[in-house]
Amino acid sequence: MKILAVEFSSAQRSIAVLQAGEGRAHHALASAEVVETGPRSTRALGMVEEALQMARVEREQIECLAIGLGPGSYTGIRAAIALAQGWELARGVKLLGISSADCVAAQAQADGVCGRVRVVIDAQRGEFYVAGYDMDAASWRLVEPLRLATFAETSAKAQDNAVLVG
Numbered sequence: 001m002k003i004l005a006v007e008f009s010s011a012q013r014s015i016a017v018l019q020a021g022e023g024r025a026h027h028a029l030a031s032a033e034v035v036e037t038g039p040r041s042t043r044a045l046g047m048v049e050e051a052l053q054m055a056r057v058e059r060e061q062i063e064c065l066a067i068g069l070g071p072g073s074y075t076g077i078r079a080a081i082a083l084a085q086g087w088e089l090a091r092g093v094k095l096l097g098i099s100s101a102d103c104v105a106a107q108a109q110a111d112g113v114c115g116r117v118r119v120v121i122d123a124q125r126g127e128f129y130v131a132g133y134d135m136d137a138a139s140w141r142l143v144e145p146l147r148l149a150t151f152a153e154t155s156a157k158a159q160d161n162a163v164l165v166g
Helices: 044-055 074-091 100-110 151-157
Strands: 002-007 013-020 026-036 064-068 094-098 115-124 127-135 140-150 163-165
Touching: 002 044, 002 074, 013 044, 026 044, 044 074, 064 074, 074 094, 094 100, 100 115, 100 127, 100 140, 100 163, 115 140, 127 151, 140 151
Parallel strands: 002 064, 064 094, 115 163
Antiparallel strands: 002 013, 013 026, 115 127, 127 140
16 A cells, blocks of 8 residues: 655654555655755645655555644644545545654654653643653553643653653
8 A cells, every 4th residue: 555644743844655565564665755844835735746756656546645643733734634635535545644642652662762651742832742651662552641731740750760752
């Protein structure tokens, strides 16, 4: 299955084309990621087209869109969802919403982090999104749902032997 992944919830927006393998085995098609930073723009479709060209994949071959659901920029998330809804209406593809906190946790696990882990994402204005996970080499599970926390609460969490990632 060919997947177009769209992540616009942060200041670094990205599009990637992935080939899903059997089970959980997925790999990125060669040179199929486009990243844009800086001020928000309306270049979403240009980024999609560039990623598809780099992956040598036609729009018609995309079977699923994976959309980053944040937390993060409301405008960016809304733009990604609008792109996905339009694509789904036109092509009938599958849609998959993915939590940014879960992605950070999965990357930490892939990097070998184990034990109690807290994902911390800047929510601006002195607040943070925080979620807790238990991880081992083979799996991870959410043990503290994502919530908004003050700087003081987040700092206190840093003292309880959990690894902070973000």
